[in-house]
Amino acid sequence: MRRGSNLGQLGGFNQAVILDSIRRAADGVSRTELAQSTGLTTQTVSNIARRLLDQRLIREDRTTSSGPGKPRIVLELEGGTLYAAGIHIDPAVITFVLLDLRGTVVARARRNMPASPAPNKIVRLMARAIDKMIADAGIARSKLLGIGIASPGPIDEEHGIVVGPPLLQGWTTVPLRSALYEATHLPILLNKDSTAAAVAELWFGGSRDPGSFAFIYLGTGIGAGLVLDNAVVQGSHNNLGEIGHLCSGEDGPLCDCGRADCVGAATSPRYLVGQAVDAGLIDARPETAHPREINVAYRKLCKLADADDPHARRIVDDAARKLGRAVEDIANMLDLDKVIFGGPMWSPIADHVLRRLGPVLKRRFVATAIHEVELSGSRLGDNVGAIGAASLVLDHKLSPDPAGLILNS
Ligand SMILES: [Zn+2]
Known part of the structure; x- marks a missing residue:
């Protein structure tokens, strides 16, 4: 059986330290700043920078000025090489x-x-x-x-x-x-x-200091990713984030685990589409449909809810409320700064969840007098x-x- 390894870096450890620091500096970083932040000597930083420039892994930007005198020369990653x-x-x-x-x-x-x-x-x-x-x-x-x-x-x-x-x-x-x-x-x-x-959110979500956040992933199933103090957390065996069996606070569909109050089952697109079929809103066969067909029917249901159809609104709002209950628990347990939602099933239901969950979290987040929990959808879309x-x-x-x-x- 093939095992993975950790030895994938471009160059040695010091080079990885320098590349990592350059990658983390949104507006580039000078050689002097790199020496200060990494503890490496200016000579070592310059030698590594030379090598990286020769390999076209980084580039120099001489246009950044930090006031009168010489322009500050910063190093940035090069886009078009690898x-x-x-x-x-x-x-x-x-x-x-x-x-x-x-x-x-x-x-x-x-x-x-x-x-x-x-x-x-x-x-x-x-x-x-x-x-x-x-x-x-x-x-x-x-x-x-x-x-x-x-x-x-x-x-x-x-x-x-x-x-x-x-x-x-x-x-x-x-x-x-x-x-x-x-x-x-x-x-x-x-x-x-x-x-x-x-x-993805940690690196490209648009925040310079994302802090501590949970990424609530809504796809065919539900899951969570976790970043604490700007570092991704993965659990003892990299399976952190199985939130599907968190309690939704109400009885609903029977989950595979045998309980009837699991948030994953209560918010699954297949279940919501089944409810829409029962209410006569759409025509589908949720028991046998392919996930792709469920996806299409789910979007139809959310569109009806957007248009204020009372039955569709009730189905979608119920799901949003139950999801909110699980998110409250996650935010309280981990003292999060933010909860970010995304995944292929997020955008159709986004407005319903954000509208409902914002006020609830204000009331029920225990540390609310000290800081708020910011709620948002990922800017990175379905990708x-x-x-x-x-x-x-x-x-x-x-x-x-x-x-x-x-x-x-
Ligand atoms: Zn369950």
Whole structure:
């Protein structure tokens, strides 16, 4: 069995420290500042910077001025040299992105999940989609640092195995990391979808100091990613964030676990669509429909709720209230600064959740007299999981202390 390794960096440890510091400085950083922040000598910083400039991994910007006198010369990552690919597997759709070193999305693609998602078929589909995406973007394969996969959990991260995610039919024990490596011969990294989404938000969510936040991921299933004090937290075996069985506070549909008050079951698109069918709002067969069809019906239901149809409003508001109950508990337990929502099922229900949850959290967040909990939707849209998966590859290559294990030999 192939195991992952932590040895994926570009260059040695000191180089990774410098690259990481440059990556974290939104407006670039000077050599002197790098020496101060890293504890390395100015000479060492200059030598490493020279090497990175020669490799075109970083560039100099001489235009930034810090007042009278000489312009301040800062170092920034170079965009067009190397790339990381990200794949997000959702039971309804597979999303692909290509990021440059600066985290800019330079290409994207989507493929519908086939009706019978046999793992070997999906691996071939992913390999072909990556090939096409980089070819269409005109990028040489040799410039690809690796592929990150964001998958529904649970995962055995050490061995790169997806272990029976409840919503992917037939995926009992899938050695996805080694299978995609065999198909592409590129370094592969596997992580949970909700963790990947939190990583994307941490790096590219638009906040310089994100602090402590939970990313509530709404896809075919529900999950959470966690960042505490600007660092991603993954749990003892990288399966943190299984929030589906948190208590919604009310009885509802029977969950797989045998309880009737689980937030995952009460907010699942399949259940909500079933309620809409019962109310005569839409015509669908939620018991047998493919996740993609459920996705379409769910969007229809949310549109009806937006248009103030009273039955649709009730269904969507009930789901929003139950989701809110679980989010309150998460925010209180972890003393969060923010809760950020995203994933493919988020945008249709966004207004309903934010409208409902804002006032409730003001009342029920215990530390509310000291600080508020900010609620927002991710600005990264439906690609957030794939962006996070690619970001994890960048982490591996640019960070001295990366999250996750990579398979590269
Ligand atoms: Zn449950």
